[in-house]
Every structure is written in C-alpha cells, then in structure tokens.
Amino acid sequence: MERLNDYLPQLDQLLEQSHGDKDSYLHPKRKNLGCVSVVLLREAIAPLVIRNAEQEITDIEFHDDTWVRAIPNKFKYPERGRGLQILRAMNAGGRYPQNRTAIPKGSRASESFDLNTLVFGDSANHESKVLPVRAAVNYSDALSLRPKYHVVGESFHNRGFENGTLWDAEAKKNTDNLFSRHFVTPGALLVQVLSTRGKLLPPIGLKHLLLSVGLAGSYGGQTSVTGINLRTHFVGLYADKFEKAETSPYELLKTVGGNNAMDVEQAKTALDEVLRPKHATVIPGADVQTWVDDLIAGFNAPGGALEQEYQGAAEAMVKLFDGWFESGKK
Structure with a gap:
C-alpha cells in the first residue's frame, strides 16, 4: 500500500481550513493530482441477468460490433451494500439501509454518514438543506470482451401452478403467463475500471473498496434464481498523476476485445500489456x-488490527463530516 502514498491522502488530512470574507471555515481537502485505477475482470460463473425495463440484456454498439454493457450501478449497488455490512460487522458505521440515509432533526451528519459514504458517495436531507457527498471512487461501465451474440443465452419459462400444470382453476383456462429469460452465459468476461481522482481516497478507503469488491457475489437481476453468479479477478492497480485514456473500458476493448477473448489469464495479461x-x-x-486475501483474513479476526483501523476511520469520519457540515453553523 505504501507504493500508492503519492496518490492517496492520509486519514488525518481530509479536512482543511479556508478564510471567507468574514470567518474561517472547514471543508474537504482540495483536489490534488493523483489517480488510482483498479482494473477488474468480471467472470460470469452462473447465468447473469443485466437488463433494464426490457427483457433483453443491455448492450451498446461500439467499434463495429455490439457488446454487453452493464451500467456502473449494476456492480456498485451490491458492493456498496457489502460495504455497509462490513461496517456493521466492525461496529464502524452502516446505521442506515442503502439509499435510505436520513439525518433526523437535531442530529449531526456524522451520526448517519460513514466511511461507506466517503468511498461510494451519498446524500441526505437535513432540516432545510441537502447534504451531498460525492463518491471518492468512480465506477465505469462493464463491457464484455466478446461480442454480445457470443455471450448471451435465452431460456423459455412459464409460471405454472402448484399442482404442476398450466391449468388455471379459477379462470378455467390454460395460463398464458409465458416469458423468456435472457442472460449472460457462464464463462463470459467483462472488463470494468474503478478509479479515484483528485487524491481524495485515504488508504483505509481503498482497503474498504477492495474488501467490498471481494471475490464473488450475486449481481444483476433475478439473483434469487441465479444465486452467486460472478467472480471478480484483479488485473492490477494502475496509478499516475494524470488520468489515462487507456483506463476507459471502451479504449481497452479496441485492443483486447474480440471473438476469442475467453481465457481469464490471457485476458488479464493482454489488459496489463496495454x-x-x-x-x-x-x-x-x-x-x-494477496491484499484482498489478507483483508478477508483480517476481517475474520475479531479485535485484530483491521478492526482497530476501521474504528480509527470511524472517528476520522466524525471529524470530517461534522467539520464539513457542522462547523460554524449558526
């Protein structure tokens, strides 16, 4: 983690003071040069449903072909939720359910905002104001490395009755409740990039992100049917003072995508070479x-060094959010 010190602020350096026309005030540390990109290869290990209102898998036409496209929230939502669960287990936050954050009248921002807020972003109404926290980490689209027609399947279903037939005893007719399920097939690979810009994410925030991404999980729609359906592989962490166009999945697709992009290790090597x-x-x-494995081991050791680091981060979040939203309040 020390290799990234030039691109990550220290936990006690998230606030700074400025002077206005009359008084001084606290605000989040100003942005500085520094970008860290976590490049991921998402491997479908069971049918993966990525859709919006329509039945078909979402896609995009690009570079003379059509590719499966998962918008950022298809992966951010479950990982942000996992982050809340981690904080609850560490007694370091996660007071409110995802997308239900509230700051009751008379309470302070730090009673609702936490490390998850800093990493993934959030906002909440507080009395007559909206308190916004922009995510320190940006999720890109996830794009399949092979064209859509190679990695999408379809199955036909009907909603039968408990007796195992299609006869609707109430309506005295056969049910017409028939539908198709479209899914990304097991073995499909999607590339996605999580990036932090402006030197805003402290080391514990990066650890929290990596632990929230984890190793596998249930993603997309209809996960009650598919269960665990995705394994995440780390291509690497790539850091520099300035952002690089090559960390866009769309740019990576130009050189790595193709009909034969099926092997995980070969795909990781090809992405790394770019x-x-x-x-x-x-x-x-x-x-x-190895970092992630160590973080998981640390998480499974109650009272250990990682839990203490999370507790220290919780105290730092109190200073950050109360200093940001409460200092100088009249």
Missing part, C-alpha cells in the same frame, strides 16, 4: 489478490 506502459506505478493483479 495499461502497464502508460502508468508510473503498477501493482500486479496477483499482489492485489
């Missing part, structure tokens, strides 16, 4: 995976 020469600091995916 990204490595463009960045000043590179941490290989194997090293990142």
Whole structure:
C-alpha cells in the first residue's frame, strides 16, 4: 500500500481550513493530482441477468460490433451494500439501509454518514438543506470482451401452478403467463475500471473498496434464481498523476476485445500489456489478490488490527463530516 502514498491522502488530512470574507471555515481537502485505477475482470460463473425495463440484456454498439454493457450501478449497488455490512460487522458505521440515509432533526451528519459514504458517495436531507457527498471512487461501465451474440443465452419459462400444470382453476383456462429469460452465459468476461481522482481516497478507503469488491457475489437481476453468479479477478492497480485514456473500458476493448477473448489469464495479461506502459506505478493483479486475501483474513479476526483501523476511520469520519457540515453553523 505504501507504493500508492503519492496518490492517496492520509486519514488525518481530509479536512482543511479556508478564510471567507468574514470567518474561517472547514471543508474537504482540495483536489490534488493523483489517480488510482483498479482494473477488474468480471467472470460470469452462473447465468447473469443485466437488463433494464426490457427483457433483453443491455448492450451498446461500439467499434463495429455490439457488446454487453452493464451500467456502473449494476456492480456498485451490491458492493456498496457489502460495504455497509462490513461496517456493521466492525461496529464502524452502516446505521442506515442503502439509499435510505436520513439525518433526523437535531442530529449531526456524522451520526448517519460513514466511511461507506466517503468511498461510494451519498446524500441526505437535513432540516432545510441537502447534504451531498460525492463518491471518492468512480465506477465505469462493464463491457464484455466478446461480442454480445457470443455471450448471451435465452431460456423459455412459464409460471405454472402448484399442482404442476398450466391449468388455471379459477379462470378455467390454460395460463398464458409465458416469458423468456435472457442472460449472460457462464464463462463470459467483462472488463470494468474503478478509479479515484483528485487524491481524495485515504488508504483505509481503498482497503474498504477492495474488501467490498471481494471475490464473488450475486449481481444483476433475478439473483434469487441465479444465486452467486460472478467472480471478480484483479488485473492490477494502475496509478499516475494524470488520468489515462487507456483506463476507459471502451479504449481497452479496441485492443483486447474480440471473438476469442475467453481465457481469464490471457485476458488479464493482454489488459496489463496495454495499461502497464502508460502508468508510473503498477501493482500486479496477483499482489492485489494477496491484499484482498489478507483483508478477508483480517476481517475474520475479531479485535485484530483491521478492526482497530476501521474504528480509527470511524472517528476520522466524525471529524470530517461534522467539520464539513457542522462547523460554524449558526
């Protein structure tokens, strides 16, 4: 983690003071040069449903073909939720359900906002104001490495009755409740990039992100049917003072995407060969995976060093959010 010190602020440096026309005030530390990109390869290990209002899998036409496209929230939502669960287990936050954050009248912002807020962003109404916190980490689209027609399947279903037939005893007719389910097939690979800009994410925030991404999970729609359907592989961490166009999945697709992009290790190597020469600091995916394994081991050791670090972060979040939203309040 020390290799990223030039791109991450320290936990006690998240606030700074400025002077207005009359009084001084506290605000989040101003942005500075520094970008860390976590490049992920998402592997479908069971049918993965990525859709909006229509039945078909969401896609995008790009670079003379059509690709599966998962918008950022398809992955951010479950990982943000996992982050809340981690904070609750550590007694370091997670007071409110996801997307239900509230700051009751007479309470302080720090009673509702926490480390998850800093990493993934949030907002809440407080009396007559809206208190916004922009995410320190941006999620990109996730794009399939093979064209859509190679990685999408369809199955036909009907909603039968308990007796195992299609006969509707109430309506005295056969049910017409028939439908198709479209899904991304197991083995499909999607590339996604999580990036932090402006030197706003402290080291414990990066650890929290990596732990929230984890190893596997249930993503997309209809997860009650598919269960665990995705494994995440780390291609690497790529850092530099300035953002690089090559960290866009759309740019990566131009050189790595194709009909034969099916092998995880080959895809990771191909992505790394594009990204490595463009960045000043590179941490290989194997090293990142070791970090995540160590974080999971630390999480499973109650009262250990990681829990103490989370407790310290919770105290720092109180100073950050109360200093930001409460200092000088009249």
